[in-house]
Structures are given as structure tokens and as C-alpha cells.
Amino acid sequence: MTLLEARNLARHYTTIAGVVPALDGVSLEIHEGEVVALVGQSGSGKSTLLNLLGGLDRPTSGELLFRGRNLATLNGPELARYRRCDVGMVFQSFNLIPHRPAMDNVVLPMLFESTPKAERKRRAAELLESVGLTKRASHRPAELSGGEQQRVAIARSLANQPSMLLADEPTGNLDSRTAEEILQLLLSLNRDHGKTLVLITHDEHVAGVANRRIRLKDGKVVSE
Amino acid sequence: MKMPDVIELGFDNLRQARLRTLLTTMGVSIGVCALVGMVSLGAGLQDNLNARLLHSGFFQTMMVFPRFDNNNNPADRVANQGQGPRILDDTALTAIRQIPGVARVEPDVRLFLQIAINGKDAQAMAVAVPKEDGEEAAFAEMPFGKFFDSEDADEVILNTQMAKDLGFANPNDLVGKTVHATIGVTRQQGRNAASARGGRLPSFMGGGGGEKGAKREAAPPAASPAIPGIPQQLPEIAVDLKVMGLTARERAMLGNVGAQIYLPFAMAQAHQEKFFQDFPMLQLFRPPGYQGATVHLHSARDVESVEKTINTLGFRTISIASAISQLKRVFVIVDMLLAFVGSIGMAVAFLGITNTMVMAVLERTREIGVMKAVGAEDQDIRWLFLSESAVIGAMGGVIGLIFAWILGRVVNFGANIYIVRQGLQKENLFLIPLWLIAAAMGFSIFVSICAGLYPADRAARIDPTRALRHD
Numbered sequence: 001m002t003l004l005e006a007r008n009l010a011r012h013y014t015t016i017a018g019v020v021p022a023l024d025g026v027s028l029e030i031h032e033g034e035v036v037a038l039v040g041q042s043g044s045g046k047s048t049l050l051n052l053l054g055g056l057d058r059p060t061s062g063e064l065l066f067r068g069r070n071l072a073t074l075n076g077p078e079l080a081r082y083r084r085c086d087v088g089m090v091f092q093s094f095n096l097i098p099h100r101p102a103m104d105n106v107v108l109p110m111l112f113e114s115t116p117k118a119e120r121k122r123r124a125a126e127l128l129e130s131v132g133l134t135k136r137a138s139h140r141p142a143e144l145s146g147g148e149q150q151r152v153a154i155a156r157s158l159a160n161q162p163s164m165l166l167a168d169e170p171t172g173n174l175d176s177r178t179a180e181e182i183l184q185l186l187l188s189l190n191r192d193h194g195k196t197l198v199l200i201t202h203d204e205h206v207a208g209v210a211n212r213r214i215r216l217k218d219g220k221v222v223s224e
Numbered sequence: 225m226k227m228p229d230v231i232e233l234g235f236d237n238l239r240q241a242r243l244r245t246l247l248t249t250m251g252v253s254i255g256v257c258a259l260v261g262m263v264s265l266g267a268g269l270q271d272n273l274n275a276r277l278l279h280s281g282f283f284q285t286m287m288v289f290p291r292f293d294n295n296n297n298p299a300d301r302v303a304n305q306g307q308g309p310r311i312l313d314d315t316a317l318t319a320i321r322q323i324p325g326v327a328r329v330e331p332d333v334r335l336f337l338q339i340a341i342n343g344k345d346a347q348a349m350a351v352a353v354p355k356e357d358g359e360e361a362a363f364a365e366m367p368f369g370k371f372f373d374s375e376d377a378d379e380v381i382l383n384t385q386m387a388k389d390l391g392f393a394n395p396n397d398l399v400g401k402t403v404h405a406t407i408g409v410t411r412q413q414g415r416n417a418a419s420a421r422g423g424r425l426p427s428f429m430g431g432g433g434g435e436k437g438a439k440r441e442a443a444p445p446a447a448s449p450a451i452p453g454i455p456q457q458l459p460e461i462a463v464d465l466k467v468m469g470l471t472a473r474e475r476a477m478l479g480n481v482g483a484q485i486y487l488p489f490a491m492a493q494a495h496q497e498k499f500f501q502d503f504p505m506l507q508l509f510r511p512p513g514y515q516g517a518t519v520h521l522h523s524a525r526d527v528e529s530v531e532k533t534i535n536t537l538g539f540r541t542i543s544i545a546s547a548i549s550q551l552k553r554v555f556v557i558v559d560m561l562l563a564f565v566g567s568i569g570m571a572v573a574f575l576g577i578t579n580t581m582v583m584a585v586l587e588r589t590r591e592i593g594v595m596k597a598v599g600a601e602d603q604d605i606r607w608l609f610l611s612e613s614a615v616i617g618a619m620g621g622v623i624g625l626i627f628a629w630i631l632g633r634v635v636n637f638g639a640n641i642y643i644v645r646q647g648l649q650k651e652n653l654f655l656i657p658l659w660l661i662a663a664a665m666g667f668s669i670f671v672s673i674c675a676g677l678y679p680a681d682r683a684a685r686i687d688p689t690r691a692l693r694h695d
């Protein structure tokens with residue numbers, strides 16, 4: 001079943017130097033439960049595409065359908081709700097809030113969902129346990145290793161039980177052993193919980209474990 | 225996002241930048257302190273004035289006089305829209321008593337008295353005081369003695385200066401003593417013309433004048449020849465009066481200016497009647513009715529309407545109500561000026577908050593991007609920053625009020641040292657009424673939220689993809 005469908009998706013950035021066609025007519029489908037690797041050279045438009053898929057940005061033209069619904073028709077709060085509940089995002093640089101403990105970082109998406117306080121705490125503790133960080137719940141990001149930070153970020157991405165995880169080079173800042181642990185964690189979420197996984201990677205090994213790889217070049221899909 | 229969570233998060237964020245929050249809050253509290261200090265000074269001054277004037281009965285009294293339409297006073301002509309001039313007699317006083325809002329009406333009874341004791345004497349105008357006026361500040365706060373026992377007792381209240389003139393270095397020694405009073409009329413004669421008793425026209429209104437060392441016995445009534453016209457000899461009646469008390473200050477009341485002696489009302493009135501009975505030819509020089517009357521009202525609010533009604537009855541009125549309303553207008557302007565000066569501090573605090581919040585937005589751009597990426601709406605971000613500035617405003621308001629209170633105490637203390645040294649009563653120059661506390665808090669929070677509007681809007685509009693782009 002098709003979860004996400006992009007039709008002739010384009011994103012042009014207007015800069016003082018002129019218009020940059022970061023994404024230029026991309027069409028693709030992502031099916032529920034699959035693992036898709038987005039590959040391509042630096043500057044090919046992978047992050048731009050992922051941000052559009054995650055509802056962080058709006059396309060210049062083209063359509064993006066989530067479960068058949070065009071995201072372009074959503075207003076600001078509706079798109080925020082999509083980001084909050086349908087997608088979980090994981091970044092290369094973790095993007096945790098530095099002055100808040102791991103627990104609060106995991107709670108954050110549930111704050112915006114107005115989840116009751118007790119429920120938030122309970123669920124955040126559960127998520128931290130599932131990524132093996134119960135002991136680190138009250139630690140701030142600076143007190144955690146890179147791998148631990150990325151685990152917190154993954155726990156956070158799962159807070160509102162999204163059907164899809166979007167990861168932008170999730171292992172890019174980690175040593176190979178830790179990278180493998182994080183990769184296995186993400187794959188287990190796909191395998192055990194049916195989360196659809198779209199991840200950007202430069203790593204051939206990571207790309208190798210995906211069901212499918214989509215290669216971008218100069219803002220266009222060059223191969224699937 | 226729920227409001228309590230927004231505020232909690234706002235608090236946490238402020239705690240993150242403690243020094244900056246503290247400094248900004250201090251800026252706000254100085255602004256609030258200045259504003260509250262200025263306004264409470266205005267309120268304190270006004271309250272003092274009001275309390276004094278209200279206590280003195282100034283607001284609730286007016287003087288009524290008969291109107292003389294033969295003069296060209298335009299005010300009289302304007303007032304002459306009701307009846308023509310009327311005699312201020314008992315019938316008229318009864319009519320005035322029936323006007324709604326009037327508490328009581330008393331005719332002016334004045335006698336010229338010479339007071340003598342132990343071979344020394346002094347003269348002054350005496351005013352008849354009804355027992356209701358015993359509550360007035362001038363009597364209630366007498367330093368020596370007490371008010372009259374009854375309205376027809378042979379008693380008198382003098383003032384401390386007169387006690388000294390009568391040779392009492394310690395004024396308290398005079399209280400309870402009996403003085404010899406000679407009731408006469410005002411004489412404009414020279415001081416040494418003691419034997420020349422041929423007086424001028426008697427005047428019941430004017431004060432001053434009189435003779436030193438006048439005779440203490442009453443001139444026998446039979447001694448005055450009953451020739452209509454200029455009296456040959458000045459009539460006098462003597463009476464012994466017990467000194468009940470001594471006033472320290474003059475009665476702050478219309479129409480009593482210059483009075484230094486106070487007599488019980490009924491007693492004074494009886495003596496005045498007797499005086500005219502004994503010397504009937506004086507009646508010829510006396511205009512019909514009373515020369516004036518004092519009208520006491522229940523409330524100062526009615527002054528205007530009662531004045532109007534009395535004017536249409538055909539009498540002239542004098543009240544300081546109009547002067548007071550002028551004064552109130554002045555106070556509004558003074559208050560506004562003080563508030564304006566105080567507001568300068570708040571304007572500076574406004575800029576301080578805006579600066580702090582803009583800095584916070586810049587500093588937390590990435591954090592805002594993260595929050596948006598995990599599902600924050602623009603509105604959530606806006607509320608988050610507004611809550612932070614509102615919290616700064618609330619804290620600044622509380623601290624500012626505490627500062628203002630301390631400042632008020634210190635200024636009061638300092639000013640009262642001076643005031644007491646001047647021999648005056650302690651005053652509360654600073655007054656922070658409840659409405660001012662509420663208004664200051666509200667204003668502080670309001671100004672802070674306004675100062676946070678622009679930064680909050682900037683935060684809400686941050687593009688998450690840009691915010692998250694680089695490390």
C-alpha cells in the first residue's frame with residue numbers, strides 16, 4: 001500500500017545568486033512497511049526531498065500525497081500535526097534540545113500534542129527503556145555519547161506513534177560500531193513495529209540493507 | 225499545546241538564561257517602581273488633602289447670605305433667576321432645611337467679646353458653635369480641655385494664643401477657670417478713648433478693634449438714652465463663662481475666619497437676643513433677618529444642587545466646592561504628569577524586554593527549528609515566547625511593587641522627621657492603594673507582552689529547514 005507519493009515534486013530556492021532548483025521534478029512512491037535508502041552526491045537534493053516528505057517545508061510545485069491526501073492543501077497547524085503524529089524525524093546531528101534532560105526531549109512532541117502529563121511521562125520512560133537509556137533519562141545531551149544522543153532522538157521521533165521515520169544520515173556522526181547499533185535499532189523498529197523507514201545515507205553498507213534505493217542527481221531521480 | 229505547559233516551558237527557558245532574565249526583570253521592576261512611586265505620591269498627596277478637607281467639614285458646608293439686588297454684581301444677576309431677594313429669617317432657614325441633602329442649618333451668631341481674668345483682658349470675635357460641630361478637627365483635636373457640655377451652658381472655648389495674652393504661660397492652667405466676659409459690639413475707636421463711650425454704628429460682622437482695659441461691669445441698660453439715632457453710650461452685658469478648652473488651630477470653615485472665641489450656640493443666641501432687647505435702638509441699625517447662615521450637607525456631592533436650590537430661593541451662597549472641583553482637575557493633571565514621568569522607566573523596560581527576547585530568539589533559533597520539526601505549531605512558539613516576556617513582566621511587577629513600597633517607607637520616614645520638627649502631625653505621603661497594585665501588575669504584564677510581540681512573531685516565523693541546516 002502506498003504511504004507517500006510524490007508527483008513531479010519541485011523545490012526551487014530563490015537566492016541572491018539566482019534560482020537554485022534543489023529538487024526538480026521528482027516522482028516516487030513509498031510503500032508502507034518498506035525501508036528506502038535515499039542516495040546521491042552531496043548537494044543532489046536528498047535533504048531537500050526528505051524535508052518535503054516530513055512536512056518541514058512546502059514544495060514549489062508538484063504534489064505530495066500522504067495516504068492519498070495532498071499535503072499542499074493542509075494549513076499551518078494541520079501540517080504541524082502531520083509532522084507531529086505521522087512522521088518521526090532523525091538527524092545526523094541529533095538535534096536534541098541541549099539544556100533539557102533526555103526525558104524532556106522525548107516528552108517534547110507530546111507537549112505539542114497536548115498529551116496529559118502523566119501519560120507523557122509514562123510513555124517517555126517506556127520509549128527510553130526501549131532504546132536502552134532508562135539510566136540516562138535525567139542526563140542532558142552534553143552528558144551523553146553520540147550513540148546515546150541518537151537513541152534519545154529516535155525515542156523522541158516515536159513519541160506520537162508515527163507510521164513513518166525519516167532519517168537524514170542518522171549514522172553520519174558515529175563511529176562504525178555505534179553506527180551499526182543505531183542502524184540495527186532503526187531496522188528493528190521497521191521489522192518489529194512496521195515503521196516505514198526512509199533514510200539518507202552515504203554509506204554503501206547502510207544502503208545495502210534497504211529494500212529499495214533511490215538515487216538523486218541534481219534534484220532529479222536517476223535510478224531506483 | 226496547553227497553557228500550563230507553555231508557561232512551565234517558558235519558566236524553564238528563563239531559568240536557562242538566569243543573569244539575562246534577572247537583569248531584564250530588574251529593568252522592569254525599576255520601571256514599575258518609578259511609576260508606582262510617582263502615582264502613589266500623587267495619591268498620597270491627594271488623600272492627605274482630601275482627608276484634611278473632609279475632616280474639617282470644608283466640603284460639606286456652604287454659607288448663605290441675603291442678596292442685595294441693588295448692586296451690579298453680575299453673579300447676583302445670574303443667580304436672580306428664581307425669586308427676588310428675600311430676608312434670611314427663620315422661615316427661610318426652615319425652607320433651606322427641607323432641601324434634600326441638607327443636614328442642618330444654623331444662623332450665624334456673632335458677638336464681640338472682651339475676656340478678662342486676673343486683671344488682664346483680651347478681645348475677639350466670638351462665634352456660636354452648635355454641639356454637632358464638636359466633632360470637627362479643631363475641637364476634637366484640642367490640645368487642652370474638652371468641648372461644651374451643652375448648648376446653653378455658660379461656657380467658652382478660647383485658643384492657646386489668647387491664653388498667653390491673658391498671662392497664662394502654661395495654657396492648661398486656664399482650663400476650668402472662670403473668665404469675665406463683656407458682650408459688646410465692635411467698636412472702631414482708638415485704644416485710649418476709654419471714657420468716650422459714644423460709639424460708632426455697631427457691626428456684627430467685622431472683627432478686631434476694641435479697647436484695652438474696658439470696664440468689667442455691664443453698663444446699666446437704663447443709662448442709654450432712648451434717642452433713635454446714634455447711641456450715646458455703648459451698651460454692654462457682662463457674664464461669667466467657664467473656660468472649657470483651648471484650640472490650637474483655627475476652625476477650617478467658611479465664615480469663621482478670624483474667630484478666636486467659641487460659645488455654645490443657644491447660650492450665644494440668647495445673649496444676642498437679650499442684647500438687642502436691652503438696647504432696642506440698635507435694632508434700627510440691624511438689617512432684618514440674619515446676616516448669614518451656615519448650611520451643613522450630608523455629602524459634598526450635593527453641594528452643587530443644594531447651592532442651586534438656595535439660589536433660586538433668593539439667597540446668595542458661597543462654597544468652596546467649585547474651587548475644589550478646580551483643584552481636582554489640577555490633581556488629575558498632576559497625576560498624569562507623574563504617571564508620564566514614571567512611564568519613561570516602563571518605556572526603557574519595554575526596550576529591554578524586546579532586546580532580551582530578540583537575543584533569546586536568535587540564540588535559540590535551532591531549538592525553535594527542532595520544536596517545529598517535532599510538531600510545534602507557529603502559535604505554540606509564539607505563546608512560548610510571549611509567556612516568557614509575561615513572566616518577566618509579572619516578576620518585574622512584584623519586585624517593582626516591593627521596591628516602591630520600601631521607597632515609600634523611606635521617603636515617608638524622612639519627610640516625617642522634617643514634618644514633626646515643623647510641629648505638624650505625621651503624614652502618609654506615599655499611598656499604594658489596592659487598585660494601584662492591581663493596575664501596576666496588569667500594566668507591567670501588558671507592557672511586557674507588548675514588548676514580546678515582535679520577538680515572538682519572529683520566533684514563530686522561523687523556517688525550520690534553515691534553522692536545522694548547519695551545525
Ligand SMILES: Nc1ncnc2c1ncn2[C@@H]1O[C@H](COP(=O)(O)OP(=O)(O)OP(=O)(O)O)[C@@H](O)[C@H]1O
Binds near residue numbers: 022042043
Ligand atoms: N535554504 C536554501 N537556500 C538556497 N539553497 C539551498 C537551500 N537549501 C539547500 N540549498 C541548495 O539545494 C541543493 C540541495 O541541497 P541538499 O541539502 O538537499 O543536498 P543534500 O543532497 O542533502 O547534500 P548533503 O549530502 O551534503 O547533505 C544544494 O545545492 C544546496 O546548496
Ligand SMILES: [Mg+2]
Binds near residue numbers: 047
Ligand atoms: Mg543533506
